[in-house]
Amino acid sequence: MINGKSISLRSLEFEDLTKLRDWRNMEHVKKSTREYRLLNMIDQKNWFESIHVSSPNVIMFGIIKNNKLIGVTGLTYIDWKNRHSEISIYINKKNWQKTSDAKDTLLTIMKYGFGELNLHRLWVEIFETTPENILLFKKMNFVYEGASRQKLWRNNKWWNSQFHSILSKEFKNK
Amino acid sequence: MNVNDIKLRSIRKSDLQLICNWRNDPSIFQFNKQYNLLNMKNQQDWFKTIKDSDKNMLIIEKNLIPIGICGFVNIDHEIHSGDIAIIIGNTKLHKKGIGTIVLEKLIQYGFKNLKLYKIGAEIFEFNLISKKFFEKFNFQHEVTCREALWRNNRYWDIYNYSLLKVE
Numbered sequence: 001m002i003n004g005k006s007i008s009l010r011s012l013e014f015e016d017l018t019k020l021r022d023w024r025n026m027e028h029v030k031k032s033t034r035e036y037r038l039l040n041m042i043d044q045k046n047w048f049e050s051i052h053v054s055s056p057n058v059i060m061f062g063i064i065k066n067n068k069l070i071g072v073t074g075l076t077y078i079d080w081k082n083r084h085s086e087i088s089i090y091i092n093k094k095n096w097q098k099t100s101d102a103k104d105t106l107l108t109i110m111k112y113g114f115g116e117l118n119l120h121r122l123w124v125e126i127f128e129t130t131p132e133n134i135l136l137f138k139k140m141n142f143v144y145e146g147a148s149r150q151k152l153w154r155n156n157k158w159w160n161s162q163f164h165s166i167l168s169k170e171f172k173n174k
Numbered sequence: 175m176n177v178n179d180i181k182l183r184s185i186r187k188s189d190l191q192l193i194c195n196w197r198n199d200p201s202i203f204q205f206n207k208q209y210n211l212l213n214m215k216n217q218q219d220w221f222k223t224i225k226d227s228d229k230n231m232l233i234i235e236k237n238l239i240p241i242g243i244c245g246f247v248n249i250d251h252e253i254h255s256g257d258i259a260i261i262i263g264n265t266k267l268h269k270k271g272i273g274t275i276v277l278e279k280l281i282q283y284g285f286k287n288l289k290l291y292k293i294g295a296e297i298f299e300f301n302l303i304s305k306k307f308f309e310k311f312n313f314q315h316e317v318t319c320r321e322a323l324w325r326n327n328r329y330w331d332i333y334n335y336s337l338l339k340v341e
Contacts, residue, residue, distance in 0.1 A: 036252065081209060082324045120329065121321055146317030149336060150292050153253060163317045 002061070004108035007101050009061035009073065016062060017044040020072060029090050031154075032130040055080070059117075063091060063105050070101070073109050075117070083120035084165075085113060097136040106140050107173055114168045123165035127152045137164045141172075175271040182232040182244065182279055185224065189233055190217040193243055196263030204325070205301050206259070230288070234262070234276055241267055244276055246284055248294075255292040255336075256284060277311060281337065291339045298323055299330040313337045 002009040012020075018041070023029055025038050051058045060074035071091030078085040089105060096102050113119045124142065126133045129152065138144075142164035151161035185193075194217045196202055203209075224231055231245035241264045246256035260276055262268055284290045295313055297304045309315075313335040321329035 082322060084322055120324075123319070123322075143320070145319060146315075146334070148316050148334060149314075149338060150255070151253060163319065165320055167321055 001064075002108060002112060004104040006065065006104045007070070007108070008064045009105075009108060009112075010064055012048075012060055012062050012072070014048060016069060017041065017048060019069065020044065023072075023090065023092050026092075028094060029092075032090070032127065032133055034152075036154075060088075061109070063101070065101060071096070071105070073105050075109065075113055075119075075122075078117075078119075083118065085117075085119055085122055087113070087122050087124050095132070097132040102136060103140065106136075110140075110166070110171060111173065114171050120168050121165055123163060125151075125161050125163055127154075127161045128159050129154060134162060134164070140166070141170065142166045143170070175275060177275050179237050180272060180275045180279070181235045181238075182276070182283070183235060184229055185221070185231055185233050185243070187221060189240060189243075190214065190221060192240055192263065193217060196243065196261055199263070199265065201265055202261055202263065205298060205304065207323070230256070231259075232283075234272075236267070236272070241272070242276070244280055246280075246288065246290070246293075249288075249290075253292070254290050255294060256288065256290050257294040257296055258284070273307060274310075277307070281311070285339050293337045295335040297333045297335060298325075299333070305333065308335050311337065312341065314341075 021039050021041060021044050024033065024035065051060060057078040058074065058076045059078065060072060062069045063071040063073055070093070071089070073089040075085040076088050087106065087109060089102065090096070091099065091102055093099065110122060113122050124137055126137065143166065145163040145165055147160040147162050149160050150158045152159040191214065194212055194214060197208065198211050230249060231243060233240050234242040234244055242260070242262040244260040247259050249256040258280060260273060260280070262272055281293060284293050295308050297308065314337070315333055316336055317334040319332040319334065322332045323330045
């Protein structure tokens, strides 16, 4: 267990995969991800295998509150040489971006990335389909780095994605 | 430099040793993310992965002599995008306008043959020549990934540039 203030993180188990599939296929989660298909259990099993290779570039956790799994967070695209990684998070709740649990989860995973893995830079790519995610990371003091044009085709039009990042020297809650 | 002297053709197995030598030249690999030296096993494994693909990488020839390699990496078929890569392996031929001819041909090739909608370029902070080069071709600076590269004992920014087909 890695403990935050209101939540804690635990490793994911094979038995969690069904739940994760259902969450990721929900409209309010799906619209923030790169995935354009609906996920099935074959996808889930392959993904689970892929994060258990030696020196993985993905480290995932389940978010636990009152002994219940409420969401998933982790570090993806970890670049061990250049010391950076993307943060991934979703919580099974509408408007989860506005909850204190979301902020506590991000603080906990940032502490882990900087404090334990000695990463230098944590970044996120957010599609402009989900302004609520942009707001959340702004609140966590992430700095806007720019927008990549035509990064997603959805609902019959092109969307940009925004890049935001925080450097270890900018992170205050060590 | 005459445009017709420069031709792009597909890669053959017999090019691999030459490509390997180019990529191990420090004046070349300092401008890409590579941090280890490559051997012929790396090259042969890589050749297997590109052999059946749709000709994303091409050899640059000047008067029928191979002088470099170019093409598209990180191709995303969903959004029809790819990043440009150009290596003029024969460093004596740098600053002679070959890059300009190659980039012109590649942009054509990317939008027409590979049917891309967006061509990207990743440029390191210290690579001022490439920065100017792509800006000359109207590539737009989209993102500055702050301190995303560790090289020579310090962090450097990485700039993402792009050109859209509609432009």
